[in-house]
Structure formats: structure tokens, C-alpha cells
Amino acid sequence: MRELITEELKRLEVGNLKRSLIVIEGPQGPRVRINGNPKILLCSNDYLGLANHPRLKEAAIRAIEKYGVGAGASRLVSGTMPPHALLEERIAAFKGAQAALLFNSGYHANLGVITAIAGRTADIFSDKLNHASIIDACVLSRANLTRYPNGDIFALESLLKRSKAKNKLIVTDGVFSMDGSIAPIDGLITLLDRYNAFMYLDDAHATGVLGKTGRGTLEHFNIEHPSVIQMGTLGKALGAFGAFVAGSKELIALLVSKSRPFIFTTALPPAICAAATEAIDIIEAEPERRTRLWENIEFFKDGLKAAGLDYTKSATQIIPIITKDPNYTMQASRRLLEKGVFIQGIRPPTVPAGASRLRVTVSSTHTKEDLTEALTKIIEVLGDGR
Numbered sequence: 001m002r003e004l005i006t007e008e009l010k011r012l013e014v015g016n017l018k019r020s021l022i023v024i025e026g027p028q029g030p031r032v033r034i035n036g037n038p039k040i041l042l043c044s045n046d047y048l049g050l051a052n053h054p055r056l057k058e059a060a061i062r063a064i065e066k067y068g069v070g071a072g073a074s075r076l077v078s079g080t081m082p083p084h085a086l087l088e089e090r091i092a093a094f095k096g097a098q099a100a101l102l103f104n105s106g107y108h109a110n111l112g113v114i115t116a117i118a119g120r121t122a123d124i125f126s127d128k129l130n131h132a133s134i135i136d137a138c139v140l141s142r143a144n145l146t147r148y149p150n151g152d153i154f155a156l157e158s159l160l161k162r163s164k165a166k167n168k169l170i171v172t173d174g175v176f177s178m179d180g181s182i183a184p185i186d187g188l189i190t191l192l193d194r195y196n197a198f199m200y201l202d203d204a205h206a207t208g209v210l211g212k213t214g215r216g217t218l219e220h221f222n223i224e225h226p227s228v229i230q231m232g233t234l235g236k237a238l239g240a241f242g243a244f245v246a247g248s249k250e251l252i253a254l255l256v257s258k259s260r261p262f263i264f265t266t267a268l269p270p271a272i273c274a275a276a277t278e279a280i281d282i283i284e285a286e287p288e289r290r291t292r293l294w295e296n297i298e299f300f301k302d303g304l305k306a307a308g309l310d311y312t313k314s315a316t317q318i319i320p321i322i323t324k325d326p327n328y329t330m331q332a333s334r335r336l337l338e339k340g341v342f343i344q345g346i347r348p349p350t351v352p353a354g355a356s357r358l359r360v361t362v363s364s365t366h367t368k369e370d371l372t373e374a375l376t377k378i379i380e381v382l383g384d385g386r
């Protein structure tokens with residue numbers, strides 16, 4: 001066994017695919033410490049600065065004092081506690097849905113919903129840039145899976161035309177996690193009625209960010225549609241942990257009885273639910289966080305544009321700087337870290353060959369000084385290698 005592991009590790013190392021962990025000392029924030037040295041953090045999904053917000057911390061501490069730490073078991077066995085129910089009500093209201101159900105992570109939610117609503121006889125149409133957890137979910141569902149080119153409504157329509165399945169499910173991210181582009185939901189929605197299809201929308205990066213009040217991709221397009229099932233995460237812009245699905249009462253009832261990643265896992269800790277509820281309150285009461293985030297996005301992109309750096313199709317807080325070659329990308333990421341800027345390099349298989357990139361994410365908590373300093377260092381490092 002040890003030999004097999006060593007061999008596989010060597011193979012990863014030779015292919016430059018071995019990954020390792022970096023310890024961040026202290027909480028998430030615009031600047032963090034690594035080995036005692038300060039770094040500007042430009043790869044966290046804590047987009048609104050809520051992960052270390054005093055109100056979230058207080059809500060979690062109060063809930064721990066009242067309910068303890070662990071939930072004890074699966075929700076169906078002994079685990080449903082008032083903070084779970086309260087958060088689900090809060091999410092349903094926030095998303096304008098009849099009901100919501102918590103999952104332990106976005107990964108669980110995607111596995112849990114897609115496998116419950118699409119079985120062997122279903123046709124799933126999944127955007128090629130969808131998150132890895134969606135791909136895993138589609139495979140696990142045993143449905144007939146077709147991946148359509150990113151955001152290509154015409155390609156999708158011709159696939160739908162040929163489908164004979166009664167159950168046709170379109171699956172897309174709202175914001176694509178490696179490109180920062182927004183799915184053309186307005187166009188996709190027109191296909192739902194025409195082909196009697198459903199849509200599963202993964203709003204992991206859109207929740208709290210997109211739309212006038214942060215409700216996500218549908219709000220961004222000013223669209224409501226009863227055939228859209230919305231998923232969102234609590235661990236990104238909401239600063240907590242976990243995920244949810246919002247939809248009809250019937251959908252939620254079906255998931256409670258059928259969704260294996262809901263049924264066969266210990267419930268979220270009550271304190272995490274209390275913190276997430278507090279996060280939704282803050283998002284509703286403090287729209288200025290989103291205003292600052294969008295100002296920072298524009299400021300950072302303007303800086304890249306002025307330096308002639310390509311950020312492709314990004315329309316959001318996820319801003320990939322295309323560096324193409326994987327070795328060059330990882331080297332640039334290391335050099336930036338030495339210079340005090342923490343940005344992850346992304347390479348195949350996460351992105352296609354030749355499309356390696358430095359994936360920047362900005363937060364509402366970055367100051368103009370943070371971003372200016374980061375831009376200067378990025379231009380220093382990428383200046384000669386382009």
C-alpha cells in the first residue's frame with residue numbers, strides 16, 4: 001500500500017500536479033499572515049468580509065451556549081434544532097421561495113439534489129464550465145449526461161430538441177467559478193417552457209453578491225421562474241459554512257425523504273446556522289458592503305486593463321488573469337507570495353490546457369491601498385514573462 005501511495009505521489013510531482021496546504025495565521029481578511037509575514041489575500045471567497053464579523057461571532061457564541069457544539073445526528077434522527085429551522089425560514093424569505101433545505105456544504109447540496117431529482121431515465125444538460133461537484137453529482141445520478149459548450153444557448157437548444165426524456169434538467173453555475181463570467185440565464189430560461197425542462201442553478205458565488213439586494217443570479221436578471229431550483233452556499237459571501245436549496249414545498253419534502261447526502265450525514269452545528277442567519281440580516285441591512293465590493297471589482301479591473309493584462313470574460317469578483325503555461329503560472333503565484341500577495345495559480349485539470357491562470361478574488365474589505373499594492377506586484381511579476 002505504501003508503495004502505491006509513494007508511486008502515485010511521485011507521478012503527481014513529476015506532472016507538477018501535487019498540491020499542498022498553506023497555513024493562514026488568524027482569520028480571513030484583506031491581509032493575513034503566513035509564517036509571520038503579512039500578505040494581501042486575493043483568493044478568499046469571503047467577498048463581504050463576514051467570516052470574521054463580530055456579529056456572526058457573537059451569534060455563534062450565543063448559540064453554542066444555548067445549544068452546545070454538535071447537532072448529535074442526522075436531522076431526521078435527532079438533529080433538527082431551532083437554529084436549523086430558523087435559518088431555513090430566513091433563506092426561503094431571502095430567496096423568495098416557498099421553502100429551503102440546508103445541506104452541509106455546496107458539494108453535498110449538488111450531490112443531494114441532482115441525484116434526487118434526476119434518475120436513470122433523465123437527460124441532464126450541464127454547462128462545460130460547471131463546478132466539479134456538479135460533474136460528480138451528474139455521474140452519481142446515472143442520468144444520461146451531456147455537457148454543452150459554456151453559455152451556448154443554441155447548442156443547448158439543439159440538444160434539447162433531440163431529447164426524448166420526460167425529465168430534462170439543465171444545470172448551470174450562476175457565476176462560473178474559474179472565469180467569473182455570468183451564465184446567460186435570461187436566454188436559458190426561455191428554453192424551459194419551450195422544451196418542458198427544469199433548471200438547477202448553482203449560486204455558490206452569486207449569493208450575497210449578484211442582484212440589487214444580493215439575492216443572486218435570478219435577481220441580477222430580474223427573473224422569476226417556477227421551474228428553477230436555486231442552490232446557494234453559506235461559506236462564501238455569507239462567511240459561515242454549509243449550503244441550501246430553495247424551491248417549492250414539494251421539492252423540499254422530496255429531498256427530505258430521498259436525498260442521501262441530507263439523510264445520511266450529521267446535521268450542521270447549530271452555531272453555524274445562527275451565524276449564517278446573522279449574515280443574511282447584515283446583507284439585507286448593509287447594501288454598502290456590496291457597493292464597496294463592486295467598486296473594488298471595477299478598480300482592480302481598470303488597473304489590469306491599464307497594464308494590458310487579460311482578464312477574459314470576468315463580470316464579477318472572480319477575476320482570472322490568463323497566464324497560459326502551468327509552470328509559469330505556479331512560478332508567478334510563488335513569486336507573488338514572496339512579494340506579499342497571495343493569489344492561487346489554477347492549472348489543468350481544473351482549467352483546460354493552455355488556459356492556466358492567476359485567479360484573483362476581491363472582497364469589499366480590500367482598501368484601494370491593498371489593491372494598488374497588489375496590482376503593482378502583479379505587474380512586476382508578470383511584466384517580463386508575458
Ligand SMILES: *Cc1c(COP(=O)(O)O)cnc(C)c1O
Pocket residue numbers: 104105106107108110131133173177202204205233234235242243
Ligand atoms: C464552492 C462551490 C461549491 C461547493 O460549495 P462548498 O460549500 O464550498 O462545498 C459548489 N459549486 C460552486 C460553483 C462552487 O464554487
